[in-house]
Amino acid sequence: MAEPAVSRRERARAATIAEIKEAALGLMAESGATDVRFTDIARIMGMTPPAMYRYYADRDELLEDLITDSYEHLGDSVADARDALDPDDIPGRWHAVAAAYRSWARKESHRFALIFGQPVPGFVASEDGPTTEAAKRAMSQLSALFVAAAHAGILEEPLVTEAPAAVAECAHEKHPELDGIVPAESFQAMLQAWASLHGFVCLEAYGHLDWLGDEARDALFRSHVAMIARAAGIPAAG
Known part of the structure; x- marks a missing residue:
């Protein structure tokens, strides 16, 4: 059936x-x-502040909408970069995902700060609300690479093989879909890979690597991503 027409209002x-x-x-x-x-928003738009409440109940509802949009935009950007490569090229896809993550943070610095920076005073996102679901979808791009590598039989043993029981328990409780596919030590490596990638991107986004020239910073990023892959058990790019 055809979708109902959207009214002018x-x-x-x-x-x-x-x-x-x-x-x-x-x-x-x-x-x-x-x-x-x-x-401030009303002033820019030529509205009265009370008129804003016709669209958002309060500031927190607006922030939740903005955060959800930001995660969706990040997830789409990373997915587009990943899907531009052959599904069997998992090493290449890892490098593409990492580069897209970095590029998005640089181009969308205010959105990056909104979802990964200092929490907005007084704002607490709903535990099971749209921001949580959007965050899961965005960040699942990384875990999907580990799952694909495991299914393809090319996920290697990570550098650190000792996974504490607490990590294994977390993997089972939070991501039961990975049971029997991604072992606990690789789940731990996946988290470490994201933390390491995110750490570099944060340092750069907030200006702490500005003392490096652009060429040196780009080279450092490429080697950093290769190092993460090696430590996490993702095969080297051909």
């Missing part, structure tokens, strides 16, 4: 919501802070 509401989010992101980029106020 619904289109106008959706356009205003999109404009509100764009204004909020613009304020974040301009101020370097992730906390925003309805009064």
Whole structure:
């Protein structure tokens, strides 16, 4: 059956919501802070602050929407880079995912800060809300590579093979779909791979690697990603 037509009022509401989010992101980029106020957004849009409440119940609802969008945008960017390569080229896909993660953080610095930076004062995302689900979808791009490598029989033993019982228990409780596919030591290596990649990206995003020239920083990133792969048991790129 055909989808019901969207009414003019619904289109106008959706356009205003999109404009509100764009204004909020613009304020974040301009101020370097992730906390925003309805009064500032309303001023930019030529609205009265009370009119904002027709679209969002409060600031937290707006932030939740922005964080969800940011995770979705990150996930799409990483997935597009991954899917541009042959599914059997798991080493190449790992390098593509890492590069896309870094590129997104550099291009979308205000969004990166919103989801990975200092928590916004007073804001607590719903435990089972849209931000949590969006975060899982975005970050599953990394775990999917380990699963694919395991299924292909090319996931090698990681550098650190001692996985504490607590890590194994976490793997089973949080990701039972990996049972019998990704062993506990590789699950631990997967977390370490993400932490290591994210650490580099954070250092760069917040200017701590600016003392390196662009060429040196790019080279360091490539070698860092190769080092992570080797430690995590992902085969070297051909």
